[in-house]
Amino acid sequence: MPKIVFIEPGGTRREIDAPLGITLMEVARQHAVAGIVAQCGGACACATCHVYIDPTHLAKLSPPEDMEQGMLETAWNPQPNSRLSCQIHITPTLEGLKVTVPAQQR
Amino acid sequence: MISTILIIGGGQAGAQAVDTLRREGFAGRLLLVGEEPELPYQRPPLSKKYLAGDMAPDRLLFRHQSFYDEHRVELHLGVKAVRLDAAAHRVTLADGRQLTYDGLLLCLGATSRRLTCAGADLAGVHYLRGLADVPPIRAGFKPKGRVVIIGGGYIGLETAATFIHMGCEAIVLEMADRVMNRVVAPAVSDYFAREHRAHGVDIRCDMRVVRLEGAGRVERVVCADGSSLAADFVVVGVGAAAVTQLASEAGLACDNGILVDEYCRTSDPSIYAAGDCTNHPSLRYAKRVRLESVDNAFEQGKTAALNLLGRQVTHDRVPWFWSDQFDNKLLIVGLAEGHDRQILRGSLESRSFSVCYLKGRELLAVEAINHSKDYMAARKLIAERALLDPAKLADPLLGLKEAV
Numbered sequence: 001m002p003k004i005v006f007i008e009p010g011g012t013r014r015e016i017d018a019p020l021g022i023t024l025m026e027v028a029r030q031h032a033v034a035g036i037v038a039q040c041g042g043a044c045a046c047a048t049c050h051v052y053i054d055p056t057h058l059a060k061l062s063p064p065e066d067m068e069q070g071m072l073e074t075a076w077n078p079q080p081n082s083r084l085s086c087q088i089h090i091t092p093t094l095e096g097l098k099v100t101v102p103a104q105q106r
Numbered sequence: 107m108i109s110t111i112l113i114i115g116g117g118q119a120g121a122q123a124v125d126t127l128r129r130e131g132f133a134g135r136l137l138l139v140g141e142e143p144e145l146p147y148q149r150p151p152l153s154k155k156y157l158a159g160d161m162a163p164d165r166l167l168f169r170h171q172s173f174y175d176e177h178r179v180e181l182h183l184g185v186k187a188v189r190l191d192a193a194a195h196r197v198t199l200a201d202g203r204q205l206t207y208d209g210l211l212l213c214l215g216a217t218s219r220r221l222t223c224a225g226a227d228l229a230g231v232h233y234l235r236g237l238a239d240v241p242p243i244r245a246g247f248k249p250k251g252r253v254v255i256i257g258g259g260y261i262g263l264e265t266a267a268t269f270i271h272m273g274c275e276a277i278v279l280e281m282a283d284r285v286m287n288r289v290v291a292p293a294v295s296d297y298f299a300r301e302h303r304a305h306g307v308d309i310r311c312d313m314r315v316v317r318l319e320g321a322g323r324v325e326r327v328v329c330a331d332g333s334s335l336a337a338d339f340v341v342v343g344v345g346a347a348a349v350t351q352l353a354s355e356a357g358l359a360c361d362n363g364i365l366v367d368e369y370c371r372t373s374d375p376s377i378y379a380a381g382d383c384t385n386h387p388s389l390r391y392a393k394r395v396r397l398e399s400v401d402n403a404f405e406q407g408k409t410a411a412l413n414l415l416g417r418q419v420t421h422d423r424v425p426w427f428w429s430d431q432f433d434n435k436l437l438i439v440g441l442a443e444g445h446d447r448q449i450l451r452g453s454l455e456s457r458s459f460s461v462c463y464l465k466g467r468e469l470l471a472v473e474a475i476n477h478s479k480d481y482m483a484a485r486k487l488i489a490e491r492a493l494l495d496p497a498k499l500a501d502p503l504l505g506l507k508e509a510v
Contacts, residue, residue, distance in 0.1 A: 022165060026165060029168065030169070030173075032125075032169065032173055034129075039400060039401060039404050040428060041148040041150060041151070041400075043428055043435075044435070044478075045428035045437060046426075046428075047482065066476075067435060067476070068478075069478075070477070070478030070479035070481075070482060071478045071482055073479060073482070074479070074482035074483055074485075074486065075482075
């Protein structure tokens with residue numbers, strides 16, 4: 001299980017062993033990571049699971065598809081390293097991934 | 107300060123209220139009563155991935171048991187609340203237990219409307235609302251079997267897409283002249299009917315079911331035009347009604363849902379309600395609405411929780427909805443009622459387009475098909491009561507925000 005580090009909006013660091021086969025959003029939800037709302041539950045329909053991926057890890061992820069890209073452009077404070085966590089599947093290559101949760105989701 | 111909060115209903119609204127109450131520092135006793143035996147779970151995948159068998163049950167859960175233990179949430183699951191005594195601040199459960207409260211939140215949800223024609227109670231006739239509805243449907247499924255789906259709304263079309271994915275033959279019978287007629291524009295209905303037909307779904311509109319036939323188990327669906335359709339099983343998706351009995355019998359004001367104000371408060375000041383069961387004021391549209399949507403349940407659950415803690419927060423949202431059918435994502439934001447013009451942005455052939463609803467120049471609602479940009483932009487514009495230029499709006503090369 002790769003270890004994922006979430007930095008919550010208040011600055012709290014959460015290290016979580018993430019099971020393979022689920023999404024980053026689901027890991028956050030199971031562990032009640034603050035700031036990840038994930039209203040639609042992973043349907044790429046709400047843009048409330050927005051996170052910033054540590055730039056050193058960005059290349060390990062497959063790039064966002066059109067639907068996700070369109071959502072991100074109007075998310076709260078989008079950055080070049082913005083992603084929707086529901087679209088990122090946990091794989092062994094994500095060991096040590098650092099994810100920062102934005103101060104708000106909209 | 108209230109010391110005991112009781113939540114009736116473990117759906118999206120109830121789960122969100124639990125989360126909000128503990129996150130916001132409520133340290134008192136917190137009880138959640140749910141009629142279903144499972145921990146609170148998400149319903150949307152039930153007609154999609156979960157029905158297809160592509161999703162493990164624990165992925166449906168909002169939180170695992172450890173969350174409720176850690177946050178001291180007393181769960182009473184698999185038991186129905188049968189009586190509410192508002193004067194005594196007491197709820198009686200079906201097993202006779204009595205729970206008292208200082209603050210009460212009703213998240214009673216909605217229930218599937220039932221067919222009333224002859225044969226409606228035959229075996230093999232299914233509804234899809236909760237987790238327990240899924241195994242019987244899957245048990246009736248066989249490869250190359252045939253399902254007849256009654257109702258061409260969200261549930262009917264989403265399940266049709268899933269059954270095709272599972273290798274079933276699917277017929278959808280819709281009473282109106284087009285699918286999803288109550289929720290989308292004619293162009294969007296046309297697009298989805300075309301998509302379904304291209305995948306092999308037999309969509310038939312203007313079809314009124316008069317009876318179901320079979321020897322103990324459904325075998326045929328008979329329509330008003332005389333057609334008789336063989337079926338291995340039937341799924342019915344003809345809408346839902348608010349669950350209000352507990353509230354109405356307790357004397358709370360109800361009218362197509364439990365009546366609440368913008369604070370999610372019922373006619374009893376210590377009782378709140380949230381989600382599909384409420385009839386509430388929409389501040390944006392200046393009218394009362396009853397919505398069946400994840401967003402509404404989530405936000406009302408949160409708002410009610412905050413108000414139980416004395417925060418005086420209003421529920422003021424632009425409603426939104428989504429549906430997944432085959433590889434199409436339909437995103438709807440706003441309420442179109444009262445519009446005087448529809449504008450199509452893009453072409454159906456491009457498989458990515460939107461329909462904008464205007465009242466004068468005011469944007470009321472947008473239906474976006476595989477077009478998240480228009481959808482996201484519309485959420486902001488509608489909330490801001492933006493006035494748009496219809497000529498610019500009709501140009502799909504201009505972004506929605508550039509049409510002001």
